[in-house]
Amino acid sequence: MGTATNYVLGELRLFRASQDVSQDEFGRAIGYSGSHVSSVETGGRAPTEGYMTAIDNHYQTGGRYLRMLRELAHLDATPEWLREWIEIERESTTLRWFELSYLPGLLQTERYARATLAGGRFTTDEVDQIVASRLERQSVLGRGKPPQLIAVLDEAVLRRPVLDQPGLMAEQLDHLANLTAEEHVQVHIVPVDAGMYLGLMGQFIIGELPDGSRVAYADNQLSAQIVDAPADVARLAKTWEIVRGEALPRRQSTELIKDVAKSWN
Template identity: 25%
Template sequence: MADGTGGAGAPGCGGGEPEVSDSLRTFGEVVKAFRKRARLTQEQFAPRVRYSVPTVASIEQGRRFPTHEFVERAEEVLDAFGALRGAARHLSRQPGLASWFRQWARLEETAVSLHTYECRLIPGLLQTEAYARTLFVNQLPPLGDEQVEAQWVARAERQRLLRERPNTAFSFILEEQLFRRRTGGAEVTRGLIDHVLELAELRNVEMQVMPQVRERHAGLDGPIQLMETPENRWLAYCEGQESGQFIHERKIVSTLQMRYARMRSQALSLEESLNLLQRM
């Protein structure tokens, strides 16, 4: 998936090459205009927003997606009358997100609940930077440094959802082998497990592990993502290596809901799942 959840571009494993975005260039020009209005050079502005000069330059040139923290700090430092926040809301998150995943990513921002089953990679919402960068640098065809950076920035932006939407219920069912594979090595895996355990402490996050030995498994057809919209409508998303399928047909969504519900009963309980991760 390209950057929905896992690999280079979407939710789980496949690749999506970052694309240049006109909205990023426009946002960069707005930042530059307010910076010059404040009579600040990039060298003076960078430490005030706690970012490096090259990072500020990349954002102003439209080559880097601004983080939420950058937007907020720049808004305050430059006294931008809310213009930067407004402009940031209209940014197309093209860099780091595969084209087939963007619609789902936009809907995530307002979802009432999100359910994810993954058997290939740790979902993007749960990844550490070290784990994610391991995926990016092993992507084929290879990505350039700027592309890798864009991938990570897009992923880190999505991860804000877990903490900034406390009323959204997040449910994850993860195969045990995803942790035992040791992607990136033992240290990366230890950091990943610590991170997942920390996120599992959030009241709006439920984490279950599907054990390696399971005679009956309702998820053998592959990963599942389910979403409940503010209108209480359910949608689904499934992804292959170079494509994604947005599903709104009620019959198919109902089938996927049925499978996910069965997997919840087949996976380890919440307490058992956390105990297993702690033992790892």
């Protein structure tokens, strides 16, 4: 049973306990047997949309548990090699993200996300699942206490054309510029005239968790690597500082994004 599933079941148990009712009483209230409630809470039976809707309706939760179930479904549709990182991403208070080739997934439009998956490697259904998962991940930036996202991008990311997709890059960069107006989103661009720099060795993300610990993520064509050894994370953090030093300040970066967006019109 995955971490996300355990989290949902834990939330259901805590909610019932907060109502100070037994499993039998809870079941009667929402139209299910006590044994059904017990089976769901212990992981023996998967919660369904009907089950979650019954909880939301009876206890007037505003649809909280149905949303939770659908988020879990999106996570289940996510490639397995990304699931561990997504959990870390959701828990992080700060995300330091360097991208050499694409816009960060948390900042992509749907059209751009689909374009990154073009080329025949994935089936249509797989593309739909990955895009849905990627867009769902973006909700982390809209929650009550979002993480601080500091993204450093190579200028080539802004200027790389997407063939046969007129207007896509203008739309994407307008979206990116709008996001940079958010206090918790910083985007810095490494200009082309920076020449050769350490970041050209590859993209990575460093997530800082509430307890101050750090976990990093790096991926390639076939798989992803979660890096949690302190010495390795420290080396990536040093690389991050060097790469960040090559980038333009926040305001100048936003102006560059807006200028390049105009060039795509």
